[in-house]
Amino acid sequence: MAMNEPKQLSxxxxxxxxxxxxxxxxxxxxxxxxxxxIATVSVLTTIGIVFTLIFETITxxxxxxxxxxxxxxxxYPFANSTPTYGILPLIVGTLKITAIATFVAVPIGIATAxxxxxxxxxxxRRIVKPVLEVLAGVPTIVYGFxxxxxxxxxxxxxxxxxxxxxxxxxxxxxxxxxxxxIASLSEDAMTSVPNAMRDGAYALGATKFEVAVKIVLxxxxxxxxxxxxxxxxRAIGETMIVAVAAGSxxxxxxxxxxxxxxxxxxxxxxxxxxxxxxxxxxxSIYAVGFTLFLFTLFMNMLAQFISKxxxxxx
Amino acid sequence: xxxTIKPASDVLEKKEPAVxxxxxxxxxTNQLNLxxxxxxxxxxxDLDIKENEVTAIIGPSGCGKSTxxxxxxxxxxxxxxxxxxxxxxxxxxxxxxxxxQVEELxxxxxxxxxxxxxxxxxxxxxxAYGPRIHGIKNKKTLDEIVEKSLRGAAIWDEVKDRLNxxxxxxxxxxxxxxxxARCLAIEPDVILMDEPTxxxxxxxxxxxxxxxxxxxxxxxxxxxxxxMQQAARISDKTAFFLNGEVVEYDETNKIFxxxxxxxTEDYISGRFG
Numbered sequence: 001m002a003m004n005e006p007k008q009l010s011x012x013x014x015x016x017x018x019x020x021x022x023x024x025x026x027x028x029x030x031x032x033x034x035x036x037x038i039a040t041v042s043v044l045t046t047i048g049i050v051f052t053l054i055f056e057t058i059t060x061x062x063x064x065x066x067x068x069x070x071x072x073x074x075x076y077p078f079a080n081s082t083p084t085y086g087i088l089p090l091i092v093g094t095l096k097i098t099a100i101a102t103f104v105a106v107p108i109g110i111a112t113a114x115x116x117x118x119x120x121x122x123x124x125r126r127i128v129k130p131v132l133e134v135l136a137g138v139p140t141i142v143y144g145f146x147x148x149x150x151x152x153x154x155x156x157x158x159x160x161x162x163x164x165x166x167x168x169x170x171x172x173x174x175x176x177x178x179x180x181x182i183a184s185l186s187e188d189a190m191t192s193v194p195n196a197m198r199d200g201a202y203a204l205g206a207t208k209f210e211v212a213v214k215i216v217l218x219x220x221x222x223x224x225x226x227x228x229x230x231x232x233x234r235a236i237g238e239t240m241i242v243a244v245a246a247g248s249x250x251x252x253x254x255x256x257x258x259x260x261x262x263x264x265x266x267x268x269x270x271x272x273x274x275x276x277x278x279x280x281x282x283x284s285i286y287a288v289g290f291t292l293f294l295f296t297l298f299m300n301m302l303a304q305f306i307s308k309x310x311x312x313x314x
Numbered sequence: 315x316x317x318t319i320k321p322a323s324d325v326l327e328k329k330e331p332a333v334x335x336x337x338x339x340x341x342x343t344n345q346l347n348l349x350x351x352x353x354x355x356x357x358x359x360d361l362d363i364k365e366n367e368v369t370a371i372i373g374p375s376g377c378g379k380s381t382x383x384x385x386x387x388x389x390x391x392x393x394x395x396x397x398x399x400x401x402x403x404x405x406x407x408x409x410x411x412x413x414x415q416v417e418e419l420x421x422x423x424x425x426x427x428x429x430x431x432x433x434x435x436x437x438x439x440x441x442a443y444g445p446r447i448h449g450i451k452n453k454k455t456l457d458e459i460v461e462k463s464l465r466g467a468a469i470w471d472e473v474k475d476r477l478n479x480x481x482x483x484x485x486x487x488x489x490x491x492x493x494x495a496r497c498l499a500i501e502p503d504v505i506l507m508d509e510p511t512x513x514x515x516x517x518x519x520x521x522x523x524x525x526x527x528x529x530x531x532x533x534x535x536x537x538x539x540x541x542m543q544q545a546a547r548i549s550d551k552t553a554f555f556l557n558g559e560v561v562e563y564d565e566t567n568k569i570f571x572x573x574x575x576x577x578t579e580d581y582i583s584g585r586f587g
Contacts, residue, residue: 195392196431200493203389204444204500205421214447219434 053293056286063280069287075250075261077270077281085284087291089250093167093260094295097242100171100256101178101235106228108175109182113224116183117190118212129184136180144244147173152245165247165259173245174238178231185230189223190216226307233299237292239264263292337364340504340534341386344401348378348385351395355381357558359400363551365503365534368526370549370566372542374581378558379538380428383506386536387423388416405503421448424497425506429513430489432481432496437464437473440481440492444500459499467495468525487518494525505529507537511544523548542582546570554578 009017061069064085072086112132116125152169156162162169193216201211217224247259248269261269267285275281341363348356355378363369371379384390386402388409401408409419432440441460450456460477464470469491473484481492490510497505507526511519526535526548539545545552546566553563554575562569562578573579 194431196427196429197433199389199392199425199427200431200433200496201443201447202392203387203420203425203427204447204496205417205419206447207417210447214443215433 053290057290060283060287073252089252090263094262096167097171098235101175104175105178109179112183113186116187132180140240144241147245162257167256167260170241170245181231182227185227186224189220193219222307222310226303229303233296243268340365342403346400349397367550368535370545370552371538373555377555379555423504424502426510428509436478438477441499463495463499466498467491487514504534
């Protein structure tokens with residue numbers, strides 16, 4: 001040890017010895033440029049995708065009237081004589097699934113979040129949270145088969161009028177799929193409500209439930225609503241479950257017991273089928289995809305708007 | 315261990331029996347002990363706290379004064395590892411008894427915290443929250459309660475035109491008085507204050523101190539404070555806590571002019587803590 005230290009240097013001298021200021025300044029200048037380049041790649045990719053969607057959609061609209069696309073109530077692209085492209089049945093199909101999923105997921109998801117953040121002991125939370133995350137990691141094709149081979153038969157044994165392909169079963173299963181999303185994000189929002197606020201309410205003689213519902217829930221509302229909107233957005237875009245279990249019969253009605261088709265399922269149907277490149281059907285998936293994109297974009301912007309606008313400031 | 319503790323009633327009866335002894339007790343603690351896990355935080359506390367007085371609790375950081383005041387409305391139970399022994403008698407009932415519902419106790423015993431903690435709601439909703447959860451729904455009654463409470467907390471004139479604005483838009487001192495008003499809204503019997511001015515500027519502190527002086531006509535107030543001048547200014551009795559024990563409990567005048575225990579003298583003269 002001692003022979004390594006011929007003489008005692010002050011810390012400042014050691015710093016001067018080791019200092020590499022020149023190189024450091026160079027890398028400091030370079031690093032932001034490299035990072036910018038990487039960021040640009042992801043932004044350009046997004047822009048590229050959107051532009052592809054837009055261009056192919058425009059091509060589609062040179063062959064099909066925009067108005068009849070947006071307001072048409074019949075979607076028969078595969079009809080041999082006169083194919084019709086009215087997107088409303090696909091939108092209605094998507095909305096059926098989304099509505100059923102929301103109806104299932106919101107109460108269960110929020111109840112779970114309240115339980116986890118306000119009632120559960122640390123031990124329970126340590127077990128339940130990872131289980132929820134596993135649920136969120138199940139591949140959607142598995143959910144699809146779960147809907148088709150498990151939920152649908154149960155529903156049919158209770159309500160025999162339900163057909164094999166229907167809206168209700170995949171709707172419920174899409175709901176189950178997004179429960180972890182609502183539960184987990186809402187729980188985060190509720191857990192981040194400061195304890196001082198709970199104490200303020202407890203000190204007034206509030207019960208646990210009163211604190212949870214009247215203090216924590218409103219204080220975390222923006223996060224909770226944002227989680228719901230994101231879950232809805234996810235349900236709108238969900239593909240495999242509806243492609244497997246919902247059927248492929250676009251219809252313009254509110255019946256949930258029969259076969260339907262969603263926007264996503266139509267795209268799957270065309271891309272896995274044998275529609276040739278350059279045909280109207282080929283371009284139609286871009287138009288449907290673009291519509292879907294607008295829906296989810298709107299929902300995501302709504303989520304951001306809500307989380308900013310309705311935040312209870314603290 | 316408790317040899318230095320003089321029950322206040324003894325001391326008082328000797329000094330001014332005619333005036334003070336007829337005040338009823340709000341709280342009597344009886345060999346109160348408290349542990350955080352294995353850490354013995356309160357040791358054999360025997361205190362007799364009288365009604366319509368301001369009782370100050372002073373002592374260095376970590377002496378158990380905040381723990382003590384949070385035990386009085388059982389807020390301490392939000393910490394899972396806490397164990398207690400002994401009794402706290404509030405108005406003739408042991409608050410640790412199984413039959414005593416904690417919500418009932420806290421409806422009688424309000425609390426103001428160290429940092430202002432209004433709810434992220436409007437000023438009106440902050441005050442109305444307490445009465446609402448206890449079943450008062452009538453809008454007119456609530457309006458009256460809100461005005462009365464805000465007046466009681468000496469903040470009505472500052473906020474009467476902005477009752478629907480978020481309480482977090484107010485200054486720290488105003489927020490603290492909103493919290494006091496929120497506490498007054500359910501007309502408790504006792505108000506516990508845990509260093510209520512430690513996060514406030516001197517002017518806001520003064521306002522809160524004046525408020526405490528006014529409130530003691532109708533309420534019994536127990537206040538924890540780091541600030542000895544504050545204790546001297548506003549309290550009738552003072553308890554000096556050290557390492558989880560009550561070293562001395564007496565008339566505030568006596569504690570600050572002629573303390574019995576050397577440790578009290580050392581503390582108030584600034585030799586430690």
